[in-house]
Amino acid sequence: MSLNPRLNNWHGKTVWIVGGSTGIGLSLAKSLVASGAKVINSARKAQALQDWADACNATLKTGTPPRAVALPLDVTNAQAVQAAAQTVLQQGPLDMVVYCAGYYQEMRATGFDLAEVLRHENINYVGALHVLDALLPALLKQAAVVPAHISLVSSVAGFRGLPKSLAYGPTKAALINLAETLYLDLQDLGVAVSVINPGFVDTPLTAPNEFHMPSLISADQAAQEILKGWAKGEFELHFPKKFTHVMKLLRLLPYRLYFPAIRKMTGL
Ligand SMILES: NC(=O)c1ccc[n+]([C@@H]2O[C@H](COP(=O)([O-])OP(=O)(O)OC[C@H]3O[C@@H](n4cnc5c(N)ncnc54)[C@H](OP(=O)(O)O)[C@@H]3O)[C@@H](O)[C@H]2O)c1
Numbered sequence: 001m002s003l004n005p006r007l008n009n010w011h012g013k014t015v016w017i018v019g020g021s022t023g024i025g026l027s028l029a030k031s032l033v034a035s036g037a038k039v040i041n042s043a044r045k046a047q048a049l050q051d052w053a054d055a056c057n058a059t060l061k062t063g064t065p066p067r068a069v070a071l072p073l074d075v076t077n078a079q080a081v082q083a084a085a086q087t088v089l090q091q092g093p094l095d096m097v098v099y100c101a102g103y104y105q106e107m108r109a110t111g112f113d114l115a116e117v118l119r120h121e122n123i124n125y126v127g128a129l130h131v132l133d134a135l136l137p138a139l140l141k142q143a144a145v146v147p148a149h150i151s152l153v154s155s156v157a158g159f160r161g162l163p164k165s166l167a168y169g170p171t172k173a174a175l176i177n178l179a180e181t182l183y184l185d186l187q188d189l190g191v192a193v194s195v196i197n198p199g200f201v202d203t204p205l206t207a208p209n210e211f212h213m214p215s216l217i218s219a220d221q222a223a224q225e226i227l228k229g230w231a232k233g234e235f236e237l238h239f240p241k242k243f244t245h246v247m248k249l250l251r252l253l254p255y256r257l258y259f260p261a262i263r264k265m266t267g268l
Pocket residue numbers: 018019020021022023024025042043044045046073074075076099100101102103104123153154155156197198199200201202203204205206
């Protein structure tokens with residue numbers, strides 16, 4: 001039994017991607033438009049969004065209304081999120097919102113930097129709360145007619161504490177917990193919820209990493225995995241399985257085994 005309605009047919013569906021100017025969000029935006037959806041894409045880089053929209057719309061048959069819409073936005077600005085959400089909702093019922101905005105800088109306790117920690121918190125977690133605040137009443141209101149789906153992009157880095165993940169990891173753990181709680185609260189009210197936990201994906205976010213990233217996949221591969229997970233109606237979408245299964249196993253270990261295992265695997 002699937003935990004969410006299966007999403008196989010994107011024709012006529014409207015999706016708001018928050019954080020799709022590059023990386024996983026951008027690949028997802030391209031794939032969804034190619035699958036027939038209308039995609040509204042938000043992030044700060046207005047020109048990158050417009051370039052994506054122009055390129056996507058140019059692939060549509062002449063006379064077809066544009067299905068790629070750029071809506072620039074900074075998720076840390078609650079008022080801007082409210083205004084953008086109103087723009088999105090004015091275009092008709094929303095079938096899905098994907099919170100993909102993310103920020104990562106490695107940090108260890110020995111280099112604790114409060115401003116950086118709060119920057120992660122504001123982009124990765126509080127931004128998602130701004131989006132929920134702006135959308136939830138409308139999504140609940142439309143649910144009987146058009147059931148919506150909220151999908152939050154977290155990470156395997158949210159499973160447990162990891163070295164160098166002091167600023168990033170806790171925000172991703174919070175997103176997983178938030179998605180679980182939203183699911184319990186919204187499942188019976190016609191709003192589906194899913195959480196996406198990727199392993200390593202080759203994007204601008206991971207480009208500065210100097211260590212070997214096991215089972216690294218491309219952003220396009222990640223987008224295909226996400227579409228597959230939504231089509232199956234999964235609550236948790238995680239990939240690539242070769243890597244995420246190991247992370248899930250580590251999640252089950254008692255602390256006396258987990259800490260030495262992580263030290264051995266990372267050398268930190
Ligand atoms: N790459 C991986 O290995 C990996 C693994 C697990 C999870 N993830 C998660 O996947 C998501 C996408 O990351 P990615 O790897 O594709 O990295 P990315 O290419 O750097 O994408 C991050 C996106 O977030 C947007 N963003 C950042 N700050 C923002 C702000 N203040 N307001 C609005 N948008 C903002 C960026 O757009 P602008 O700069 O234009 O604002 C960009 O579109 C993130 O949540 C990340 O944590 C990535």
